[in-house]
Amino acid sequence: MVDRFDESSVTQAAERVRQLLADSRSTVAFTGAGISTESGIPDFRSPGGVWAQNQPVYFDDFMSSEDARYEYWRQKAQAHQDFADAQPNITHHTLAEWERDGRLVGIVTQNIDGLHQAAGSQNVLELHGTAREVACMDCDWREPADRWVRYCLTEDKVPECPSCGKARVKHATISFGQSLPTEVLRTASSWSRQAELYFALGSSLVVHPAAGLPQMAAESGAKLVILNRDETPLDALATAIVRAPLGDFFRSLAELGS
Ligand SMILES: [Zn+2]
CATH class of the missing domain: 3.30.1600.10 (SIR2/SIRT2 'Small Domain')
Known part of the structure; x- marks a missing residue:
């Protein structure tokens, strides 16, 4: 059973996610281009x-x-x-805070913009x-x-x-036609297999092998939370799907005090 949320139920989505976070001992975030659009990166x-x-x-x-x-x-x-x-936005800042609080193992990103590190995140695997x-x-x-x-x-x-x-x-x-760095991919796979909670944020989840990681996490037993503007091929594997602007979601979460 997948919990679905949209722009009209962002607060409920935030409450659900807050609970999932509290229950998880190993949380990983996977991020794509959608998280940087609010920072002005196309x-x-x-x-x-x-x-x-x-x-x-x-x-x-x-x-x-x-x-x-x-x-x-x-x-x-x-x-x-x-x-x-470009400057990091609330999504980058929240993930950095989660890592500082010990609530996030790390970030696996498809982005090349360096905004996670600019926000203060340290455990960042840059797939591309x-x-x-x-x-x-x-x-x-x-x-x-x-x-x-x-x-x-x-x-x-x-x-x-x-x-x-x-x-x-x-x-x-990593240019088109160039293979992904083996060591980075290996660590990302290991995080993904061990995660109890896995966020896929702002990614269409269609570019492989990157998109294989959230799939691997879900298939290894992680609860998968997908926040994205559009449907993704992994929606059926998700525990919760939030189809709303990421900034709105994270602002709601901040209002709940988490
Ligand atoms: Zn040289």
């Missing part, structure tokens, strides 16, 4: 989003073609502005890497992204690695 997949205007550069092309690298940096320098100034840093594909060098985005914008050139001199420097994100 959902890349939405109509009119970045991907509707730009053809993404695939990893193999980036590695093999200078033109592809130039196109990659043209797009990224532009997109970087979108979240260079981070756009806050750049990394060299030919050696171990990596550094905060800001300076390199500025370089690219002012010089109109693809950056070269200061350590090895090669030009295959990109954001420390």
